[in-house]
Amino acid sequence: MLNYDIVIIGGGPAGMAAALRAKECGVDSILILERAETLGGILEQCIHTGFGLQYFGEELSGPEYASRFIDLVNKEKIEYKTDTMALEITQDNKVYAVNKKDGLLEIQAKAIILAMGCRERPRGALNIAGTRASGIMSAGTAQKYVNIDGYMPGKKVVILGSGDIGLIMARRMTLEGAKVECVCELMPYSSGLTRNIVQCLDDFGIPLYLSTTVIDIHGKDRVTGVTIASVDENRRPIPGTERLIECDTLLLSVGLIPENELTRAVGIGLDSVTNGAVVDEYRETDHEGVFACGNVLHVHDLVDFVTLESQTAGEGAAKYVLGKKQKGAQVTTKGTGMVRYIVPQKINLNNEGDVKLYFRVGNTARNATVKVKYGGEEIISRKRPRLAPGEMESVVIKNEMLKSFSDGGVLEITVEV
Amino acid sequence: MTRNITCVTCPMGCSVTVEISDSGEIISVSGNTCKRGEEYAKNEITHPQRSLATTLRVEGGIYNVVPCKSAGPLPKEKIFECMEAVNSTCVNAPVKLGDVLVKNICGTGVDIVATNHCPRKG
Numbered sequence: 001m002l003n004y005d006i007v008i009i010g011g012g013p014a015g016m017a018a019a020l021r022a023k024e025c026g027v028d029s030i031l032i033l034e035r036a037e038t039l040g041g042i043l044e045q046c047i048h049t050g051f052g053l054q055y056f057g058e059e060l061s062g063p064e065y066a067s068r069f070i071d072l073v074n075k076e077k078i079e080y081k082t083d084t085m086a087l088e089i090t091q092d093n094k095v096y097a098v099n100k101k102d103g104l105l106e107i108q109a110k111a112i113i114l115a116m117g118c119r120e121r122p123r124g125a126l127n128i129a130g131t132r133a134s135g136i137m138s139a140g141t142a143q144k145y146v147n148i149d150g151y152m153p154g155k156k157v158v159i160l161g162s163g164d165i166g167l168i169m170a171r172r173m174t175l176e177g178a179k180v181e182c183v184c185e186l187m188p189y190s191s192g193l194t195r196n197i198v199q200c201l202d203d204f205g206i207p208l209y210l211s212t213t214v215i216d217i218h219g220k221d222r223v224t225g226v227t228i229a230s231v232d233e234n235r236r237p238i239p240g241t242e243r244l245i246e247c248d249t250l251l252l253s254v255g256l257i258p259e260n261e262l263t264r265a266v267g268i269g270l271d272s273v274t275n276g277a278v279v280d281e282y283r284e285t286d287h288e289g290v291f292a293c294g295n296v297l298h299v300h301d302l303v304d305f306v307t308l309e310s311q312t313a314g315e316g317a318a319k320y321v322l323g324k325k326q327k328g329a330q331v332t333t334k335g336t337g338m339v340r341y342i343v344p345q346k347i348n349l350n351n352e353g354d355v356k357l358y359f360r361v362g363n364t365a366r367n368a369t370v371k372v373k374y375g376g377e378e379i380i381s382r383k384r385p386r387l388a389p390g391e392m393e394s395v396v397i398k399n400e401m402l403k404s405f406s407d408g409g410v411l412e413i414t415v416e417v
Numbered sequence: 418m419t420r421n422i423t424c425v426t427c428p429m430g431c432s433v434t435v436e437i438s439d440s441g442e443i444i445s446v447s448g449n450t451c452k453r454g455e456e457y458a459k460n461e462i463t464h465p466q467r468s469l470a471t472t473l474r475v476e477g478g479i480y481n482v483v484p485c486k487s488a489g490p491l492p493k494e495k496i497f498e499c500m501e502a503v504n505s506t507c508v509n510a511p512v513k514l515g516d517v518l519v520k521n522i523c524g525t526g527v528d529i530v531a532t533n534h535c536p537r538k539g
Contacts, residue, residue, distance in 0.1 A: 047484035047532060048470045053427045061470055063484055063533035067514055147472055150481035175471060175500050194430035198423045199467065203493070 002107045005029040005321045007095045009086045010115035012041020013303050014294025014310040016069040018113045019078050021314030027321050032080035033097050040066035041117055045147045048168055054304035089266050093289050111317040114263055114292040118256040118299055130217025139165040139253035152176055154249025158226050159183045160214045162190035166253025171200035181245050184212040184228050186235055189364050191390040223248055258296045273341040274298040280346040281355045282316025291317045298343050301392055326350055329407035338362055338415040349405055355397045361387045365417050370395060373412040422461050424454045433458040466490035473503050473518050478510030478535040485518050488528045498523050510537040
């Protein structure tokens with residue numbers, strides 16, 4: 001059996017940032033387990049730029065952003081195993097993993113950091129009628145085909161879902177010579193960043209149909225077309241609005257699901273909105289010594305925020321290993337009204353610093369006021385010119401404020417328009 | 418006349434309003450939250466620019482392609498011409514992050530540089 005102070009599952013931006021911060025905080029015995037053949041995670045196939053503006057103050061591509069952390073991991077001599085799949089974590093914080101070289105690995109950890117990221121919702125989760133012709137794939141799969149493998153999965157494309165990956169792939173496929181017929185979005189708004197609608201769709205004259213979905217897929221061996229229809233306010237297709245669009249490829253960009261199989265199997269409590277673990281301000285789950293960060297905790301829109309959150313988790317795990325993380329009085333956080341969720345869900349009141357709460361809204365709003373209430377009383381009020389479901393918001397709770405709370409209290413974030 | 422532009426310089430996506438005189442001169446720029454937003458909005462009126470991120474074929478590497486980008490913004494109307502030039506180029510592995518893969522693409526004065534490593538196969 002191997003022994004490490006901290007075992008990190010996932011060598012993407014979350015896992016690497018957590019490892020580096022844990023090392024900085026004085027823990028040397030760290031092992032990263034990565035399923036793919038290299039560190040870097042999904043960034044390796046995200047060749048477009050736009051990463052790092054918040055964290056590095058410059059615009060990098062995905063691989064460039066990843067390589068800065070890969071270089072640091074190597075420089076700090078942090079151990080990692082690639083091509084290695086974590087299979088199970090146990091009640092006493094052992095990790096079972098497997099790879100071709102070592103076979104089955106049994107690793108005893110003092111702390112575990114979950115950094116497995118997320119995966120795309122597949123067609124099966126949508127129940128779209130139609131044939132099972134080839135040419136239907138997730139936008140991320142197409143991204144891997146084009147950007148890593150170097151071949152085009154289709155020539156005439158319809159994209160369902162206007163999340164960032166769908167928008168980015170609309171541009172990518174167009175640049176490589178495909179005709180993107182349209183992007184359909186079930187909701188009356190896009191969950192993608194505004195800049196991506198402008199630079200990925202508007203720049204190339206690709207139409208975005210809001211409140212529209214794909215109701216049928218045609219083709220025997222290969223997709224020959226899809227039927228799209230407008231939907232009503234209950235997201236039900238409106239009879240008479242059906243339209244056939246000829247295409248050979250349907251890309252799905254319909255949401256991401258945190259990969260929490262390991263988390264769930266060991267009985268860690270999950271948040272029904274984020275589909276990630278319920279955590280405290282250091283991202284420790286309700287299973288002592290197990291932390292979670294990045295997209296496995298909640299889906300982020302910017303990798304920069306993944307990095308920051310993972311540093312917090314790395315610091316927390318290091319404190320835990322060094323016996324400096326005490327548990328005691330806690331308050332819980334609660335989003336109401338437009339606020340769909342808040343991370344972290346719990347805050348320890350003996351924390352010595354300020355605590356940043358990240359949250360997401362369920363609707364777009366203009367000239368809104370974000371209000372933080374404790375025990376029903378307003379303690380913070382911040383104006384926001386624009387709120388959108390696709391853009392994560394944050395608010396800082398100052399330490400002196402934290403000190404005035406008492407055990408079992410509820411901190412509420414709400415939005416007034 | 419005024420034009421509303423969504424700044425794409427960073428993920429903030431500020432909504433910028435540019436006031437233009439009848440003779441086409443820019444009178445004012447508002448709504449931006451940083452200097453880069455002002456510059457972007459002005460360029461968008463006079464000569465729109467975009468950065469390009471794509472892949473380039475590699476011979477003998479662990480992957481068939483290596484990701485690359487334009488080292489600076491390119492004239493927007495030349496994007497497809499630049500794509501053609503990149504797609505008709507092939508380099509030999511190994512490629513290192515930062516290597517110049519195409520110098521002065523389509524006479525724009527901008528280089529295409531690798532944004533990842535592509536080691537030699539085997």
